[in-house]
Amino acid sequence: MLIKPLLISLSLAILAGCSSSPANYAETITGVTEQGKASFYADKYHGRLTANGEKFDQQAMTAAHKQLPFNSKVKVTNTANNRAVVVRVNDRGPFIRGRIIDLTKHAFEQLAEPNLGVINVTVEVID
Template identity: 50%
Template sequence: MSLIVSIMLFFGGMKSTEAHSGLIQKGKASFYSKRFHGKKTTSGERYQNNKLTAAHLSLPMNTLVEVTNLANNQSVVVRINDRGPHGKGRIIDLAYGAAKALGMVSSGIANVAIRVVGFNRKITEPITADLFPLNTRFEPRLAPVDNI
């Protein structure tokens, strides 16, 4: 039965732009020049240097992707909001803020692994692997509600 389902999915006309949670791709990442700040992306949003966004050739817009710099193991979650990269041999083009979080600004290009972690949501706060360092104690920002 599972063979039949697999064959149906394979030949069922699955679009190449459909993202599958956990999809992993390895390759080179670059980042946008600061001169693109304020220009429109493919999604219609304005590019902002400090946001955690990225360009990918085939992943759907608003796909959340974890990008890991393979040289230093730093990770960041970005949202796809543009098409690209247009540089040869690159798999993702990051906003400057994401490149800074990955520690790749000085090198300009980094070997990365990208993994799909979610869909159709916007990131409201920066999400990085070191958001809660292991040497600090977690303090909740909201107090519990006693009377509901």
């Protein structure tokens, strides 16, 4: 499974954080991929603060991930139709078992119809 390489890369990233060069951290996670399920935020979260202190905006191209550093850019691809978006991580979550990323409604709509609610995706760190 692709989770093991992510855990290895994140472990390396933590170790790289002990070095004097923050660029090492980005290099260790770029290209890391994982597969799982994606969903989108409920409207009630619009305007609330995200984990990094920003106001949540349903129309932005942002996402929540449990472990990736804030401001990481990831390519999220719907495995059913190959549609892809690039989003920036600015929040933590999702906190529902089996889900690996929560997207804004706008980002999710680029990948699939919102009435699906949850889709299978590949997430790749690109920056």
